[in-house]
Amino acid sequence: AQSVTQLDSQVPVFEEAPVELRCNYSSSVSVYLFWYVQYPNQGLQLLLKYLSGSTLVKGINGFEAEFNKSQTSFHLRKPSVHISDTAEYFCAVSAHSGAGSYQLTFGKGTKLSVIP
């Protein structure tokens, strides 16, 4: 079984400042890792994913995340946020093989509020 912990439920940050949203996971098997974004009153949209290869993953809207296997982390970063980045962000993990690979386990979400 796998689990995901998002360490901050809310993160306020000033416009044009950098931001890091933290995510840790636990799993007994190799995993795929994802960040999804949910804008107000919308469904979830994939921001980026780590499947294999380079541990630094770049996604849409200037976001990137780094996979750290030893620390079982997959933190999301952006060097300069914009008002339009205000949203809720979900980290998710999928098992690498077996029946569990069909499923995503989500963290509880982090609400990013960008302050003008």
Added chain:
Amino acid sequence: DVKVTQSSRYLVKRTGEKVFLECVQDMDHENMFWYRQDPGLGLRLIYFSYDVKMKEKGDIPEGYSVSREKKERFSLILESASTNQTSMYLCASSFLLAATSYNEQFFGPGTRLTVL
């Protein structure tokens, strides 16, 4: 573009009513999923289906059932709605690839259900 549509954005029902939430996808995806999203709890999987007429329980199936008569359509049924089922319900779909492959899930916009 993948499109996942849900029959209603907002729904208000009374306790004890039978409620149907419909989800349709247009990408010929084999897998379909129903999640519920609650503040502070993230997304929790209710049921999923990997083929027509097939279904598997997720993490919180109690009080729900599902139906998949056609590949593109996946229905979530609340047999007797209760106030603790007031929530946001999200549908998702994905391809059925090999167990060691990644299956990106595409989400619908959600149905906000209120049970009075």
